[in-house]
Amino acid sequence: MKRWYSSVAICLVALTWSAIAFANPANVVIETDAKAWSAAPSFLANVAETEPNNSLATAQFLGCGNILAPATIAVGAAPPDTDYVTFTANAGDLITVGTEANGTTGQVGDTRIRLFNNAGGVLASDDDAGPGLYSLIAGFVAPYTGTYYVGIAAFGSETGGYRAFLVCCPSTPPANDVCAGATPLPCGNLSLSGGTQCYTNNYTPLASGTGGCTGFTALGRDVVYRIDAGQADQLNVTYTSSGDGSIYIITDCNNPTTTCVAGADATLGGAPEVLSYVFPTAGTYYLVLDTFGTNSSGFWTLDGALQCVATPTRRATWGSIKSIYR
DSSP: OOEEEEEOTTTTOOOOOOHHSSSSSSOOOOEEOOOOOOOOOOOEEOOOOOOOOOOOOOOEEOOOOOEEEEEEEETSSSOEEEEEEEEEEEETTTTEEEESSSSSSSBBBBBEEEEEEEESSSSEEESOOOTTTOOOEEEOOOOOSSSEEEEEEEETTOOOOEEEEEEOOOOOOOOGGSGGOOOOOOOOOEEEEEEOSSSSOOOOOSSSSSTTTTEOOOSOOEEEEEEEEEETTTTEEEEEESSOEEEEEEEEETTHHHHEEEEEEEOOTTTTHHHHEESOOOOOEEEEEEEEEOOOOEEEEEEEEEOOOOOOSSOOOOOHHHTTOO
16 A cells, blocks of 8 residues: 555644645645655745845745745844745736745744735735644735735744745646647657646546556646557656656546556655556547645656657558669
8 A cells, every 4th residue: 555544634744835735735645654745846946035125115026936945034123024025926816825944943933924916905814824823825816917015924023934935826727737628749759847736636547545547546736648649659758746646548538537548656756657558559548647635736747758650651562662663
């Protein structure tokens, strides 16, 4: 058995909030090695906090998809230190911003966050929606296209380190969120990368329990590629996700659990999954890049090759070759 299941409190120490910001907090899943599954997206970049940033006028630009780290609620500031960051979003984007520990010692422990519009008005605020006493504003719908601000402070007189993350997703998922818009996978060498934070959960190779073509369910956000395979074509790929990756091939997107022909989910978050499959018949297949945890996501890479067997339009014979020279 790869995993055992337990409903545990959302403040489980082993989990960081960026690891579960896109997950179902009622169904945290624990691995057999006593680590929580990781749904943590590998964000674009760590941006170190720079002072002064203690007002809207001096807010530090962070940008969607980045992490503010390292960052510190300073000692001795009067009034107490508040760190401000700014970013731009489009109307209708789903904004998620939260804080978490950036280490095991010297951390602030209890944060408060506020989301402001471009005029300084408070749009949303939170104190303890994250794990423990950390803060989270999740899925706030941006009311306009333009500049926004986030203020990050400690509760009371606490000081110390922390990190903050920011994600902005369009209201409509990308086309290859579902099979109807699946991206065609070309023959030849493959080196692809992306992220599933802004996708939705549409497919799983197994409805519940263990078994099926991967051994487990895959209830995370998924991205779909289409393979127009010829008989004896072969796919050999390595899929690595910052979440607990699951990769599988299906033939009917309306019935993924009964039409999964091959899959892999043998490792944990951040480790590679290897999938090799020879297509027995010509037809359309769908390659799904997924993650195990409920509503989880991650940044991923896919490397390998789709080896296509070329079918000659006319079989060459000695007679046909000689006829060319007559």
